Amino acid sequence: MTKSIMIVGVGGQGSLLASTLLGKLLVTEGYDVKVSEVHGMSQRGGSVVTYVRYGDKVYSPIIEKGDADCIISFEKLEAARWVQYLKKDGVIITNTQQIDPMPVVIGATEYPADILTELSQKVKVDALDALSLAQQAGSSRAVNIVLMGRLARQLDIPTEKWEDALRAVVKPQFVDINLKAFELGYNFGL
Amino acid sequence: MRELLIGNAAVARGLYEAGCSIVSSYPGTPSTEITEMAAKYDEIYCEWAPNEKVAMEVAFGASVRGKRTCCCMKHVGLNVAADPLFTLSYTGVNGGLVICVADDPGMHSSQNEQDSRHYAKASKIPMLEPSDSAEALMFTKLAFELSEEFDTPVFIKMCTRVAHSQSIVETSERVLPEDKPYEKNPQKYIMVPANAKLRHPFVEERTRKLTEYAETAEINREEYGDSDFGIITTGTCYQYVKEVFGESVSVLKLGMIHPMPVERIKSFADKVKKVYIVEELDGFIETHVKSLGIDCIGKEMFSNIGELSQLAVATAFGLDEPQFASVDTNVPGRPPVMCAGCPHRGMYYTLAKNKITVLGDIGCYTLGSMPPLNALDTTLCMGASVSGLHGYNKAGGKETEGKTVCVIGDSTFMHSGITGLVNISYNASNSTVIILDNSITGMTGHQQNPTTGYNIKGDPAAKIDLETLCKAVGINRVRVVDPYNLAECDAVLKEELSAEEPSVIISRRPCVLLKSVKAKPALTVSKDDCKSCKMCMKLGCPAISMHDGKADIDATLCVGCGVCTQMCKFDAIK
CATH class of the missing domain: 3.40.50.970 (Thiamin diphosphate (ThDP)-binding fold, Pyr/PP domains)
Known part of the structure; x- marks a missing residue:
């Protein structure tokens, strides 16, 4: 059975490292894996999405509406944007951070303030302030790893394997910060 | 070694393993990483040419000298290189010559969604279309062999989903081909009318031989299932078909999209009750299949606009619609923007x-x-x-x-x-x-x-x-x-x-994202001095927004470029 995980956010938030980590881990675990993203124009502060699929044999590299077992969102509006891609019993892990898109910045429209409340009424939402946790770990850039720590609770892979994969993808000087970020995400709310 | 690579990196690996030694390209999404990744191998000379026409002509020269060579471009780049392309078909090659072209159905980062397969047919150059990274590597190596065997440039046709999707590949060692010294051959390399008239029949004969090759080639593959209909498909669409139907469906997967086989398609059609064609953009396979007098269904069922997906395939075949939740609130769009501090x-x-x-x-x-x-x-x-x-x-x-x-x-x-x-x-x-x-x-x-x-x-x-x-x-x-x-x-x-x-x-002024460009401290707005005139908002800087009626600067985005301070008549931004 193929599992589908989506990583969504705003261009420049560091979703690439998250998908690299996840991909590496899943290959090590012996799965067939496909990771798909789009480069280019959308990277410039636009809405970005990465698809990660794994199982015994994976065909399509992309995820479609109603397909995702889990959506990890780096920003709460993006969680709402992609919610249609979630399976009925899937879960959205979202950072509670708010990043105003340009139409909001220029006053053409408003940022929906209660979006997380509405989302929680519709689907299973696991929301956390990943930015604060990342800062607590030592770097605001570690939001991606905080969220990966949170994802680790959803998958049947021992945390030691995650930590090994983390050591393999981040530069040696950032390993400690990222291990801490992973742990803070994993243990949040406990 | 077993590795997770994006399709473009797999093509680069294929170039390396095939002993390719010269790559000249112009960047263009979604083709750019092929050349970037190839440049990481010290054994391959790589360069950014000023444009795709230059790149292809560099590849021509390198091939004439006897080296395996490649040029890469996005679909619209092939328009720029079309002039050398059509005559390169006539001269053929000495060292193997591979042209990688990456289409962008859905226009993720392009100004049109032209279908490059038409170029293969129009220029009479064979085209291979991989459906994942493993095939991208394998087809690239095969492309060099075909190029030298049939005396022709060979296209590798990528699309966004294959180019930018990571999947597992098995890598192997680099094998250098024999050096092929240049030998003067005006009839082959000087395309004046007298010589070109002799080369054109060669090109037609070559296409005939390549069609024969397509009849038995392993990269074209039949997979018979238990359903009574059959699907002819290629590239990433093959993955969507398999995702929906698994092993149950009969599929003819075309790894070589030009020239296409004749007898093999007829034989496939004979074995199934109904033939469907699943392909992105134009009905390229469909036109060929219909020209063989075979009744098939293609573009009447699938759009020739944008990308397909497993959902598009399932929906077209009338399978169950997916179940999903949605929010009632209008979610504002998030279009790409010019960066804070963009010069x-x-x-x-x-x-x-x-x-x-x-x-x-x-x-x-x-x-x-x-x-x-x-x-x-x-x-x-x-x-x-x-x-x-x-x-x-x-x-x-x-x-x-x-x-x-x-x-x-x-x-x-x-x-x-x-x-x-x-x-x-x-x-x-x-x-x-x-x-x-x-x-x-x-x-x-x-x-x-x-x-x-x-x-x-x-x-x-x-x-x-x-x-x-x-x-x-x-x-x-x-x-x-x-x-x-x-x-x-x-x-x-x-x-x-x-x-x-x-x-x-x-x-x-250099791009603000360059590592060599050092950001200045973030600017701040004095709430007392801000008169809410919104002049600074006219810049469309993503770091500036209005909060509680006053301008506000996001310190994590601002690079201190100071353009907004020149907009403010009240010196509120410092």
């Missing part, structure tokens, strides 16, 4: 303020067309801003000359803006060309170009001096401005628009 912003604001008509070009700076700047009037293709401006001013005369400019990036200017400027000079239009020189090829992810002073490896290289170049083609008025200085931009723009001769304004 293009100051010049765009100046153009918008002066209500100038602006012919635009291809690059990050196309984002200047978005609100609130709304600074662009046209975008067509690489280089078209400069030549288009000349035409616009020839048509408009005095009425447009003082109110119209074009904008073009440094890399795009080197690609195909120079010839347009030569035309402005030679055929004398009173045009004002603005080169937005951010010292890098930005949109495709920071590739070096002939104006940056560095080559693809990051080593120092000859640096084309834009001022000298513009003067050399006959432009007397060449001005350089700092786009962070609004007053200077405004003054120089007005001077050059009112001048009675062509001019070039070089708006020069």
Whole structure:
């Protein structure tokens, strides 16, 4: 059975490292894996999405509406944007951070303030302030790893394997910060 | 070794393993990483050429000398290289020559979604289309063998989903082919009419032989299932078909999309009750299958616009609609934006303020067309801003000359803006060309170009001096401005628009995302001094927003460029 995980956010938030980590881990675990993203124009502060699929044999590299077992969102509006891609019993892990898109910045429209409340009424939402946790770990850039720590609770892979994969993808000087970020995400709310 | 690679990296690995030794390309999404990854192998000489035509001609020369060689480009880049392409088909090769072309169905980062397969047919050059990274590697190696065996360039056709999806590949060692010394052969390499007339029958015979090859080639594959219908498909669409139907469906997967087999398709059609064609964009396979007198269903069921997916396939076959939740709240769009501190912003604001008509070009700076700047009037293709401006001013005369400019990036200017400027000079239009020189090829992810002073490896290289170049083609008025200085931009723009001769304004400041560019401390707004006039908001800077009626600067985004301080009449931004 193929599992589908989506990583969504705003261009420049560091979703690439998250998908690299996840991909590496899943290959090590012996799965067939496909990771798909789009480069280019959308990277410039636009809405970005990465698809990660794994199982015994994976065909399509992309995820479609109603397909995702889990959506990890780096920003709460993006969680709402992609919610249609979630399976009925899937879960959205979202950072509670708010990043105003340009139409909001220029006053053409408003940022929906209660979006997380509405989302929680519709689907299973696991929301956390990943930015604060990342800062607590030592770097605001570690939001991606905080969220990966949170994802680790959803998958049947021992945390030691995650930590090994983390050591393999981040530069040696950032390993400690990222291990801490992973742990803070994993243990949040406990 | 078992590795997770994006399709483009797998092609690069294929180039390495096949003993390819020369790669010349121009960057373009979604093809760029092939050449970037190939450049990481010290055994392969790689370069960024000024444009795709140059790249393909470099590959031609390298092939004639007997080396395995490759050039890579996006779909629209193949238009630029179309001139050498069609005759390269006639000359054939000495060392194997592979052309990688990456289509962008759905236009994630492109100005059109043309289907490159038509080029294979039109130029009579075989085309292989992988469906994942493992095939991208394998097909690239095979492409070199076919190239040398059949004396032809060979296309590898990628699409966004194959180019930018990671899947597992098995890598192996690099094997160097035999050196093939150049031997003078005018009948093959000098394409004057007398020789070309002899080569054309060769090309037709080659296509016949390649069709024969397609009849038995392993890269075309039948998979018989228990359903009574069959699907002919290729590339990423194969994955969607398998995702939906698994092992149950009968599939003819075409790894070679040109030329296509005849008998094999007939035989497949005979074994199934009904034939469907699943392919993205045009009905390319469908046209071929129908030309064989086989009844099939293709584009009447699948759109020729945008990408397909497993959902598109399932829906077309009337399978269950997926179940999903949605929110009732309107979710505001998040279009891509010019970065905080982008050097293009100051010049765009100046153009918008002066209500100038602006012919635009291809690059990050196309984002200047978005609100609130709304600074662009046209975008067509690489280089078209400069030549288009000349035409616009020839048509408009005095009425447009003082109110119209074009904008073009440094890399795009080197690609195909120079010839347009030569035309402005030679055929004398009173045009004002603005080169937005951010010292890098930005949109495709920071590739070096002939104006940056560095080559693809990051080593120092000859640096084309834009001022000298513009003067050399006959432009007397060449001005350089700092786009962070609004007053200077405004003054120089007005001077050059009112001048009675062509001019070039070089708006020069490096891309703010370059590692060499150090950010200044973030600016802050004094809430007491802010009069809520929203002048700073006219810049469309993602770091500036209004909170509780006052301007606010996001310290994590602001790089302290200071353009907004020049907008504020109350000195509220410091």
